[in-house]
Amino acid sequence: MTPVELMRELGAPFTDTTLLLAMVVFFLLGQLAGAAGLLGLWLLIVILPAFFRYLMAVLEARVSARKLEPPGIELFNWVQNGWTLLPLVVLAAAVWAVGTVADHFAVAAASVLGSLLLLLYPASMAVLAVTHSPLASLHPWAVYTLIRTCGARYLLVPAAASGAAGLLWALERAGLPALVLEFGYVYWFFLTFSLTGAVAARGGAAGLLAEPEAAEPEELMIEAAVGRERAATLDHAYGLLSRGNRDGGIAHIQAYIDRSPSRADDYRWFFEEMLRWEQTDPALYFGQRYLSFLLEANEQVAALKLISRCLVENPRFKPLPNDRDRAAAIAAAHGRDDLVAELQR
Secondary structure: HHHHHHHHHHHHHOHHHHHHHHHHHHHHHHHHHHHHOHHHHHHHHHHHHHHHHHHHHHHHHHHHHHOOOOOOOEEEHHOOOOHHHHHHHHHHHHHHHHHHHHHHHHHHHHHHHHHHHHHHHHHHHHHHHHHHHHHHOOOOHHHHHHHHOOOOOOHHHHHHHHHHHHHHHHHHHHOOOHHHHHHHHHHHHHHHHHHHHHHHHHOHHHHHHHOOOOOOOOHHHHHHHHHHHHHHHHHHHHHHHOOEEEEEHHHHHHHHEEEEEEEEHHHHHHHHHOOOOOOOOOHHHHHHHHHHHHHHOHHHHHHHHHHEEEEEEEOOOOOOHHHHHHHHHHHHHOHHHHHHHHHHO
């Protein structure tokens, strides 16, 4: 990211009309809660989750290069997309942890912990935007992979966040009006999430969220029929797996894929659906077969992404014995020494 691009990103919350409108809306809502006395506490309980849900919408829009919509009433629906509330929960836990360390140990230790959390928090939220999985966003391997993918440019996020926070602190000590400072803190959050999305997008995360092109009505009917067949196959396999017949359940899915004209799409669909189960071991067992298919098709990048995803779910994941050397060789050829180490461990 060039200095000009960085300056553009730092000013994005003010130059992007949608972001500026959203900042003003949430700033005014915060002022209303602050002026409402005891009722304001209840208003904050409603406003804060909506605020962080919108920040996640900003991050996801930047990662996937989608158009960001202005804040709407759906943000106040706690039931829909519950994963978007995780940023607030994680931030609250981080503040509590730093405060506890400061109280019981030393301010220096709290500062170190705070710096570490500031380094990791944006990456964790970027993983959440890509996967929509709270577990994945809190997994050290997934966070490390995101940072590694972004490279040195990722450091711009915590650096910009620290610099903006330091500037606000200095302005507060200089006696800047509280109203201006409070708007500055709203800007700080928007900047952090927007810049995180921009850096993650430049690191290649955008492809993970790309949407398929719009299909024609006849294609949609065919897709619906395929979807029903897949769902019925997966339901039957789940019944076998839940009774301890792992081989039978996987074989039932494999039989469907073997007679399908779109095996690549089928492998991906069944793998993603199985990852949604409470127990992901069957998905990882199936993932070994999926990986064999990708290696046979010489889909090297897709194979490396699959291995990374499986390792996020379980660091002990290993390809099938016949695939391990080839997978390690592909990882080495792509400069993924981290995967080579895991595969040879």
